[in-house]
Amino acid sequence: NAGVTQTPKFRILKIGQSMTLQCTQDMNHNYMYWYRQDPGMGLKLIYYSVGAGITDKGEVPNGYNVSRSTTEDFPLRLELAAPSQTSVYFCASSFRQGSGNTIYFGEGSWLTVV
């Protein structure tokens, strides 16, 4: 049972480059999320999705885009990378956020922009 899978695990980007972080879950969860974690800080929500075809902005969406064409996949696109986007990115999924349903996180993607 793979759970939530993120790729790549590590990436170095040059300023102005673009890339996509991939996220796939095999638990048939409706809800999926992208977070970023800066050193010594908690996680901040970038975007979330409550089902295929539905996405919405979180706390820190600027500089990012997402899509949700299937239940399983929720890629995060970085356009025109900036040093401020150096962070660890976590994808997560759950059946529902409330009602005690567990939220499962991927192992994280370490991104450095130079």
Next chain:
Amino acid sequence: GIQVEQSPPDLILQEGANSTLRCNFSDSVNNLQWFHQNPWGQLINLFYIPSGTKQNGRLSATTVATERYSLLYISSSQTTDSGVYFCAVPVRGGGADGLTFGKGTHLIIQP
């Protein structure tokens, strides 16, 4: 959005000690969760506890929703308990719009 504050920011204990971690939040919520991030960065959900008390082995949590705080208790600490403990609540208090996290308590258990 709702503000989440955790204390203490850092805690160093000897193996076998007990500890209490606190989470304060600024508005009413219908969902509160505790997470453990191990030294390798992996995030594990510990408790879903919008109110009341729950226990799981050496860990227990209590949320007093009316007073807007939650406590995580760790008894008989082991070195594997080391890591960062996060408290998280819904970004806008309820619904499916994701969780907002505190800055965490960094716990180090020394053998």
